[in-house]
Amino acid sequence: MQAASATAPATLPAPLTGVRxxxxxxxxxxxxxxxxxxxxxxxxxxxxxxxxxxxxxxxxxxxxxxxxxxxxxxxxxxxxxxxxxxxxxxxxxxxxxxxxxxxxxxxxxxxxxxxxxxxxxxxxxxxxxxxxxxxxxxxxxxxxxxxxxxxxxxxxxxxxxxxxxLAGAHATTLDARLAVLPDDLAQAARCVPMDDAKPLVVIQPGATDPRRCWAPARFAAVADALAEAGARIAVNGSEAERDRVRAVITAMRADALDLATPQLSLSGLLGLLSRATLLVSNDTGPLHLAQAVGTASVGIYWFTNLLISAPLAAARHRHAVSLQVHCPVCGRENVTAHCGHPASFVDAVGVDEVRTLALALYREELARG
The missing domain is CATH 3.40.50.2000 (Glycogen Phosphorylase B;)
Structure with a gap:
């Protein structure tokens, strides 16, 4: 059925009737x-x-x-x-x-x-x-x-x-979650056995868009600081991100688990993130999965992506934001267009900023219990 007006009404309508x-x-x-x-x-x-x-x-x-x-x-x-x-x-x-x-x-x-x-x-x-x-x-x-x-x-x-x-459905929560199933946890445990002695921190250094990727050496520096604070470090990535995962681990002084080989299923990743004390990540799928299971996170964002994808519940999430507008290779503005260069737009974010955010939130989570 086609209504006379195809624009949003001035006030939200009541729920529709007879919706099965x-x-x-x-x-x-x-x-x-x-x-x-x-x-x-x-x-x-x-x-x-x-x-x-x-x-x-x-x-x-x-x-x-x-x-x-x-x-x-x-x-x-x-x-x-x-x-x-x-x-x-x-x-x-x-x-x-x-x-x-x-x-x-x-x-x-x-x-x-x-x-x-x-x-x-x-x-x-x-x-x-x-x-x-x-x-x-x-x-x-x-x-x-x-x-x-x-x-x-x-x-x-x-x-x-x-x-x-527009169909009368009003917000019941700003922090909607994904349920974690026993099989999710079982898959995660097969890849990363439980260790009650050390809190788990997951590092996610990849993303589908290279402009959203922070340098591996910077992730390594933050991961080492968290390891020194007592964390067990696991570095996650897709098959396409294996080189980036290995670059982080190679640059680290502390030991870290490589979760790109063998790879976790999406269900297993959900289970693992639900066990983690903290995730430090680029703006990519695992960051948002962590938020969906209630795991604390530090996200490294290009400012346009933060506008689009920032979580609505912020108590357990921190953001480090790059305001870089111009491509570091050609100098072209990339907010309204993409010049095509794969250079990072988030390397403007400093290690000290992310390390400070991550350590503070990690300690808050440990105190929370």
């Missing part, structure tokens, strides 16, 4: 999914009897299977150009048709687009025969029944909360 099935479009990376947790929690609290289907990626289906939370099921989204896949990808027409037929046969009362400005996502959402469709909308995207303007450099958690508010 909600479909949420969010086929994203790990950190981006964590950003959506407060919005999903608001939907669950507002529509406790509704079945919530997340259209996501295979990793989301694997991680959320059997995990208590606001989502009842994950349906893996087939290849849709621009929606969890490159814009020039070829749509898997048969699989997409089968998914839409299954959703429409079941009946969808509310479909929600939480995947960017909607240039590609809104046309896809309009293929779902829902009674109500809401979501984000950039100026060039098709209208839905109710939309929230998509504007760059806004806190993503707040943006998504405001979006579900």
């Amino acid at each position: 099935h909600i479909v949420v479009l969010r086929p994203c990376a790990v950190g981006d999914f964590v950003f959506a947790l407060p919005a999903l929690a608001a939907l669950r609290a507002t529509y406790p009897q509704a079945h919530i289907t997340l259209l996501g990626r295979a990793w989301q289906a694997e991680l959320l299977a059997g995990r208590p939370g606001p989502v009842d099921e994950v349906r893996v989204l087939p290849t849709v150009p621009g929606v969890g896949a490159p814009a020039d990808a070829v749509e898997d027409t048969a699989a997409v048709t089968a998914l839409l037929d299954a959703l429409n046969a079941r009946g969808v009362d509310l479909a929600i687009q939480l995947y960017g400005g909607g240039g590609y996502a809104n046309p896809f959402l309009l293929r779902i025969a829902a009674r109500h469709r809401i979501g984000l909308r950039a100026p060039d995207a098709p209208a839905l029944d109710r939309t929230l303007p998509y504007v760059y450099l806004q806190n993503e958690r707040l943006r998504l909360l405001e979006t579900v508010g």
Whole structure:
């Protein structure tokens, strides 16, 4: 159904009536999914009897299977150009048709687009025969029944909360969590056996964007300070980040566990982070996972990323922020454009600042017990 106005109302509406099935479009990376947790929690609290289907990626289906939370099921989204896949990808027409037929046969009362400005996502959402469709909308995207303007450099958690508010779903928590399962802890224990003698600190030196990566030698200096304070150090990274993990460990004076070889599963990483006293990390998925299981963290951010991804509950999180705007290689401004150079924009953050933040928070956590 298409309303006369496709803009957000002046005041948030009351919850919709007769909502039994909600479909949420969010086929994203790990950190981006964590950003959506407060919005999903608001939907669950507002529509406790509704079945919530997340259209996501295979990793989301694997991680959320059997995990208590606001989502009842994950349906893996087939290849849709621009929606969890490159814009020039070829749509898997048969699989997409089968998914839409299954959703429409079941009946969808509310479909929600939480995947960017909607240039590609809104046309896809309009293929779902829902009674109500809401979501984000950039100026060039098709209208839905109710939309929230998509504007760059806004806190993503707040943006998504405001979006579900279009359906009368109001925030119940700013610090929504992921449940930790016994299997998560068992997987973590197989990789990093329990050691009650030393508190565990995890170092995360990688990120998908090299501009967000602090130098390995700097992470090593902070890790050594934490080791001297009594911590057991583990350095985590993906397969693509193995060289960066090894560079940190090689530069350290203290011993450290290498978690890039063999690699933890995402479930095992969740379990390990829940055991950790502290995480020191670039702005990347494990940082946001740590926040989602209640682990204290020190995040090293480029200022634009902090605007977008800062947690809404700050008591156990600290931020070290780089205000560098121009590329250290070519001098071009990179806030509104990317020059293409892989140079770090966060190496402007000093070791002393991160070390001071990390040691203070580590000691606070030990005192907290």
